[in-house]
Amino acid sequence: MTAVKKKGSQTLMMADPPYIASWASIVGPKESEGPWVKDFDLIMEDYLWEEASWEKTETKMLRETIKLALSNQNLQPQDAELLLAGDLLNQIISSSFAAREINIPFLGLYGACSTMAESMVLGSLLIDGGYFERVVASASSHHYTAERQFRFPSEQGVQKVPSSQWTATAAGAVVLQKSGTGPRITSVTIGKVVDMGQNDGANMGGAMAPAAADTIKTHFQDTGKVSDYYDLIVTGDLGAVGMTLLGELFIQEGVMPTPNFSDCGVLLYDGLQGVDSGGSGCGCSACMLAGPLLRKMQNGEINRLLFVATGALMSPISTYQGESIPGIAHAVAIENI
Amino acid sequence: MSIIMAFIIGGSICVIGQLFMDLTKPGITSGHILVGYITAGAFLSAVGLYQPLIDLGGAGATIPLSGFGHTLAQGAIQGVESEGILGAFSGGVAATAGGITAAIVFGYFAAVLFNPKK
Amino acid sequence: MGPKSEELLKNAQQEEYHHLVNRVKPKPPILQNCIWAFIVGGLICVIGQIIMNYLLNIGLNKVDAGSLTSIIMIFLGALLTGLGLYDDLGQKAGAGSIVPITGFANAIVASAIEFKREGYIFGVGARIFSIAGPTLVFGFVASVLIGLIRLIMIS
Numbered sequence: 001m002t003a004v005k006k007k008g009s010q011t012l013m014m015a016d017p018p019y020i021a022s023w024a025s026i027v028g029p030k031e032s033e034g035p036w037v038k039d040f041d042l043i044m045e046d047y048l049w050e051e052a053s054w055e056k057t058e059t060k061m062l063r064e065t066i067k068l069a070l071s072n073q074n075l076q077p078q079d080a081e082l083l084l085a086g087d088l089l090n091q092i093i094s095s096s097f098a099a100r101e102i103n104i105p106f107l108g109l110y111g112a113c114s115t116m117a118e119s120m121v122l123g124s125l126l127i128d129g130g131y132f133e134r135v136v137a138s139a140s141s142h143h144y145t146a147e148r149q150f151r152f153p154s155e156q157g158v159q160k161v162p163s164s165q166w167t168a169t170a171a172g173a174v175v176l177q178k179s180g181t182g183p184r185i186t187s188v189t190i191g192k193v194v195d196m197g198q199n200d201g202a203n204m205g206g207a208m209a210p211a212a213a214d215t216i217k218t219h220f221q222d223t224g225k226v227s228d229y230y231d232l233i234v235t236g237d238l239g240a241v242g243m244t245l246l247g248e249l250f251i252q253e254g255v256m257p258t259p260n261f262s263d264c265g266v267l268l269y270d271g272l273q274g275v276d277s278g279g280s281g282c283g284c285s286a287c288m289l290a291g292p293l294l295r296k297m298q299n300g301e302i303n304r305l306l307f308v309a310t311g312a313l314m315s316p317i318s319t320y321q322g323e324s325i326p327g328i329a330h331a332v333a334i335e336n337i
Numbered sequence: 338m339s340i341i342m343a344f345i346i347g348g349s350i351c352v353i354g355q356l357f358m359d360l361t362k363p364g365i366t367s368g369h370i371l372v373g374y375i376t377a378g379a380f381l382s383a384v385g386l387y388q389p390l391i392d393l394g395g396a397g398a399t400i401p402l403s404g405f406g407h408t409l410a411q412g413a414i415q416g417v418e419s420e421g422i423l424g425a426f427s428g429g430v431a432a433t434a435g436g437i438t439a440a441i442v443f444g445y446f447a448a449v450l451f452n453p454k455k
Numbered sequence: 456m457g458p459k460s461e462e463l464l465k466n467a468q469q470e471e472y473h474h475l476v477n478r479v480k481p482k483p484p485i486l487q488n489c490i491w492a493f494i495v496g497g498l499i500c501v502i503g504q505i506i507m508n509y510l511l512n513i514g515l516n517k518v519d520a521g522s523l524t525s526i527i528m529i530f531l532g533a534l535l536t537g538l539g540l541y542d543d544l545g546q547k548a549g550a551g552s553i554v555p556i557t558g559f560a561n562a563i564v565a566s567a568i569e570f571k572r573e574g575y576i577f578g579v580g581a582r583i584f585s586i587a588g589p590t591l592v593f594g595f596v597a598s599v600l601i602g603l604i605r606l607i608m609i610s
Contacts, residue, residue: 053572152366153568154542155453155537155539155561155565155569156561156565157367157545157552157558157565159548161483162484197472198472200363203363206480244479339508340501343503343504344501346500347497347500348493348496351496351554354554355485355492355550356489359483359485367562367586368586379598380597383604396506400499400556400557401496404556405525405559409598409601410601412598413598414601417605417609418605422606425599425606426602429601435525439526440559440560440564447536447564447567447568448571452571453571
């Protein structure tokens with residue numbers, strides 16, 4: 001017995017694909033020095049943005065991104081019916097505190113850096129299910145709130161290794177609608193938690209790559225699409241090391257999406273910014289999607305995009321207790337149809 | 338001459354730490370390095386191997402945290418010799434009290450005066 | 456397939472993936488890191504030696520000069536951390552800026568500044584030793600153990 005809209009084991013097909021009617025992204029200073037500065041809606045000049053703490057800044061980033069995404073269609077926050085948001089901080093305070101001021105029904109999500117895809121998966125299902133007309137899906141991260149929670153105080157002299165990644169200071173939001181114009185979400189694949197026993201906190205890409213490989217392979221199996229169906233398959237934040245590993249796993253698994261395959265963590269910065277393996281954090285894939293990638297879809301440069309945000313589901317406590325790092329990836333198929 | 342020896346011995350002691358960070362398992366952080374050095378310095382000192390290094394390198398051996406471990410160990414040993422069992426508990430801390438208190442007090446005042454940059 | 460063979464298969468897959476990761480993962484530039492660590496670590500010790508020589512010259516005894524040198528070096532580490540320079544140094548110098556006592560000061564001051572926004576008591580006060588605390592724990596334990604062993608040896 002299979003549900004009507006479910007195809008294969010993990011993929012859900014949209015009967016009436018929801019529109020991504022508008023979107024917005026806000027990024028920090030370092031992200032604005034990368035190749036995509038003109039594609040973001042707002043650039044923060046510093047890491048505080050006139051707030052008293054980095055946590056307050058992240059809340060403001062997420063809140064303002066959500067407002068901007070709606071105002072790009074001349075809408076107010078109260079015109080949206082539901083907010084889906086998540087971030088990296090304990091008890092997802094950035095999202096809850098942003099929702100406190102947005103004042104619409106709210107579901108807080110945690111999928112580590114896969115949160116943008118998780119929020120879009122749920123948002124599109126709720127719309128295609130006929131429960132909502134307009135849902136905002138969003139995610140954020142801030143370099144210094146994440147560093148102090150997961151790693152070291154910002155002023156501590158720590159030497160980074162070449163496989164480490166830079167948590168992006170960025171937020172992205174998309175407005176999903178039952179009707180409208182824009183790229184549409186045609187199917188989503190909900191990923192499984194995959195743990196290949198990696199425990200190197202300085203190589204998150206290596207921990208997440210098997211989850212990305214599993215979800216992408218399942219998506220193609222479930223939908224029966226050929227691997228060059230998409231103009232671009234873009235993973236969330238595997239970074240250069242994780243992306244190389246994913247390429248190797250593709251070969252092992254018989255999936256061959258190259259050369260139309262890239263990674264938001266690799267794309268977000270240019271090579272000279274001292275980010276080692278690349279970007280990471282919820283905001284990395286969120287701002288790349290709700291900025292350059294959707295802009296390219298709008299312009300027709302990309303017509304079929306498979307967005308696969310990846311997350312590493314460890315906590316500082318699990319790390320100290322010697323647990324390995326479980327990974328997850330969700331796929332969202334976005335098409336101009 | 339003492340300056341050249343301090344450079345060579347101090348630099349070499351740091352290189353050992355660097356090799357630990359780069360060659361052993363991932364996740365060796367500054368916390369591990371600091372703990373390793375203070376403990377290793379204390380035990381090397383207790384068996385009489387650290388003093389020759391100080392005779393040779395001066396500040397090159399006392400400024401690394403292993404030198405702090407040496408001071409802790411020698412403080413405890415001298416404490417025991419002059420005060421018995423009480424000295425085992427008070428000697429090490431007494432010998433390093435200046436440095437530890439300085440770190441706490443400067444840390445506090447740095448927090449009052451400075452914010453994390455950026 | 457029984458649960459045992461499933462577990463064996465999973466272990467084998469993890470093992471294989473582990474090898475793949477090790478093959479792909481870029482290695483740290485060990486020689487370059489060691490040269491930086493040697494030069495920066497050496498220079499920090501040289502500053503210590505200069506201070507020490509000066510203090511001995513103005514007539515302090517060896518023990519006091521050593522203590523005062525430590526305190527001055529801790530002050531310098533704290534100042535550079537407060538000014539936001541020590542973390543940049545650490546990125547280049549690695550162990551060269553961690554191992555000297557200035558690195559110990561950096562760990563304490565960085566934590567103190569970082570948690571200021573959570574208040575002076577539970578932020579600064581409680582978290583100041585979040586990284587350097589273990590150092591003191593193990594240092595003190597080692598010191599007391601050494602003292603007690605010495606006590607047994609002389610009695």
